[in-house]
Amino acid sequence: MINFEYTRVSSAKAAVSTKAKHAASQFIAGGTNLVDLMKKGVTAPQRLIDINALPLKDISNDAKGLTIGALVPNSVAAENNLVTEKYPLLAMALNAGASAQLRNMATTGGNIMQRTRCPYFYDITMPCNKRQPQSGCGAMEGYNRMHAIFGASEKCIAVHPSDMCVALAALNATVHVSGAKGEKKISFVDFHRLPGDTPQLDNNLQTGELITAVHIPSNRFNKSYYLKVRDRLSYAFALVSVAVALEVSDGVIKSASIAMGGVAHKPWRLTVVEKFLIGKTISQQVFTEAAEIAMEGAKTYTHNAYKIALSKAAIVEALTKATS
Amino acid sequence: MDNNCKNEGRRDFLKKSTAIAVLTAATPILLKAAENDETIAAYFEKVPLELEINGQLHKLSVEPRVTLLDLLREQLGLTGTKKGCDHGQCGCCTVHVDGKRINSCLSLAVTNHGKKITTIEGLAKGEELHPMQQAFMKHDGFQCGYCTPGQIMSAIGCIREGHADTAENVREYMSGNICRCGAYPNIVDAIMEVKKGGKPV
Numbered sequence: 001m002i003n004f005e006y007t008r009v010s011s012a013k014a015a016v017s018t019k020a021k022h023a024a025s026q027f028i029a030g031g032t033n034l035v036d037l038m039k040k041g042v043t044a045p046q047r048l049i050d051i052n053a054l055p056l057k058d059i060s061n062d063a064k065g066l067t068i069g070a071l072v073p074n075s076v077a078a079e080n081n082l083v084t085e086k087y088p089l090l091a092m093a094l095n096a097g098a099s100a101q102l103r104n105m106a107t108t109g110g111n112i113m114q115r116t117r118c119p120y121f122y123d124i125t126m127p128c129n130k131r132q133p134q135s136g137c138g139a140m141e142g143y144n145r146m147h148a149i150f151g152a153s154e155k156c157i158a159v160h161p162s163d164m165c166v167a168l169a170a171l172n173a174t175v176h177v178s179g180a181k182g183e184k185k186i187s188f189v190d191f192h193r194l195p196g197d198t199p200q201l202d203n204n205l206q207t208g209e210l211i212t213a214v215h216i217p218s219n220r221f222n223k224s225y226y227l228k229v230r231d232r233l234s235y236a237f238a239l240v241s242v243a244v245a246l247e248v249s250d251g252v253i254k255s256a257s258i259a260m261g262g263v264a265h266k267p268w269r270l271t272v273v274e275k276f277l278i279g280k281t282i283s284q285q286v287f288t289e290a291a292e293i294a295m296e297g298a299k300t301y302t303h304n305a306y307k308i309a310l311s312k313a314a315i316v317e318a319l320t321k322a323t324s
Numbered sequence: 325m326d327n328n329c330k331n332e333g334r335r336d337f338l339k340k341s342t343a344i345a346v347l348t349a350a351t352p353i354l355l356k357a358a359e360n361d362e363t364i365a366a367y368f369e370k371v372p373l374e375l376e377i378n379g380q381l382h383k384l385s386v387e388p389r390v391t392l393l394d395l396l397r398e399q400l401g402l403t404g405t406k407k408g409c410d411h412g413q414c415g416c417c418t419v420h421v422d423g424k425r426i427n428s429c430l431s432l433a434v435t436n437h438g439k440k441i442t443t444i445e446g447l448a449k450g451e452e453l454h455p456m457q458q459a460f461m462k463h464d465g466f467q468c469g470y471c472t473p474g475q476i477m478s479a480i481g482c483i484r485e486g487h488a489d490t491a492e493n494v495r496e497y498m499s500g501n502i503c504r505c506g507a508y509p510n511i512v513d514a515i516m517e518v519k520k521g522g523k524p525v
Contacts, residue, residue: 001389002389003367003368003387003388003389004367004388004389005364005365005366005367005388006363006364006365006371006388006434007363007364007365008363008364008434008437028432028435030431031430031431031432031435032412032427032430035391035430035431035432036411036412036430038389039410039411040411048388048432050434050435052435075424075485079485098500099415099499099500099501100425100478100481100482100485100487100497100498100499100500101412101415101418101425101426101427101478101481101500102412102427102430102500104424104425104426104481105426105427105430105431233495233496233499234495234496234499235499235500
């Protein structure tokens with residue numbers, strides 16, 4: 001690993017001011033992704049700002065919803081009673097991610113900031129517009145089995161790897177951010193970006209901004225399920241995943257929120273499907289129609305056409321599991 | 325080549341080279357205390373680091389880029405913790421930090437300042453092995469043994485976290501530890517037995 005300067009800070013204010021002073025610096029918390037990227041030479045920050053001592057480790061609940069501090073480990077959030085009782089979709093998604101060891105290390109903020117696991121991004125001998133802008137995309141004509149079917153561009157077909165983020169997108173979460181200009185809130189669905197012409201930008205955070213918390217608004221969803229399909233039963237990234245949150249009354253869907261993972265550069269909300277489901281009575285036929293609608297506009301590549309059929313089956317299965 | 329050298333195992337070599345490294349590492353610590361309780365280290369500067377490892381306080385000095393795994397193995401000679409993939413995919417390097425299992429290969433040593441670390445060397449009480457170590461021996465929970473320290477540290481975490489009630493749960497919550505020999509059924513048996521035995525882990 002290339003050497004770097006190191007700063008340990010104890011407040012969000014100090015973190016933000018240190019970042020402002022050192023342009024080529026990055027925050028580090030759990031480090032599960034960043035340390036790996038540094039070992040591989042994918043990224044080489046001049047300075048790491050250690051934010052582990054910041055007081056961002058609380059989970060709190062009020063009438064408006066649940067707030068999870070940016071430094072709450074994924075395992076703590078997954079086991080927290082407020083999360084498992086009020087937002088079981090999030091707990092399911094968290095437990096579907098990584099391994100027990102990694103969930104103990106990985107933080108809420110870090111999970112949001114993790115980078116794609118596209119093998120061409122990780123292999124520094126390969127072209128990758130995300131790692132090195134204008135160098136080309138190795139995946140486009142390469143082995144693109146894991147890659148996007150929605151929202152990709154000529155520059156990048158990578159997918160966002162998180163499970164947690166798929167649930168947060170479905171739950172209409174908000175990311176709380178602290179920066180030199182003060183505090184701000186970013187809607188979760190607007191946080192991550194599609195690749196477009198600038199695939200090097202994963203999200204809409206501005207330079208120097210720090211995630212301090214995630215807020216999930218209270219909701220009326222009474223049925224939810226997170227389904228993850230992967231190459232092995234546990235401890236693998238999603239081929240596709242589906243987060244379903246429904247408000248169901250007397251067998252009729254009153255409101256729906258559905259997001260998919262493994263299909264796009266960001267958690268992919270199925271807004272057209274959500275509208276279609278409202279007012280429908282639960283049935284396999286409705287779910288099958290929903291899955292057909294969900295795949296409209298999908299674009300596949302040499303090795304990932306299977307994701308269409310897999311996604312449809314996963315959507316039907318997730319809706320069925322959520323409502324049974 | 326003399327006989328001593330010829331018979332020297334890799335483990336002894338590592339420990340001796342560690343001693344040499346300690347002697348040569350007597351470079352001055354250049355550390356600046358800045359505003360906001362910041363700790364700052366420039367390139368190649370070492371950072372003072374306090375860790376309690378297996379019950380013993382260590383006052384160390386490390387470069388920021390050193391992982392907890394490399395610190396344990398190369399600076400402290402605690403070679404029980406293994407380096408497998410070095411990328412958080414195999415679980416060989418599992419240790420406990422403040423009682424929780426983590427992958428030490430993906431954790432920078434400096435980010436663990438003030439924490440309590442337990443490695444496989446810290447489990448036994450004198451000659452008495454930890455119940456999980458005994459169960460792994462009884463159930464033959466290994467073949468080559470390379471993944472075993474990580475498996476045992478992870479298994480203890482699995483029970484502590486309350487995820488060892490069923491074999492299915494054990495398999496799910498032990499999925500971060502890969503065994504290329506395929507001793508999984510015996511590993512699950514060992515963990516289930518310790519859980520049912522009810523001894524504190």
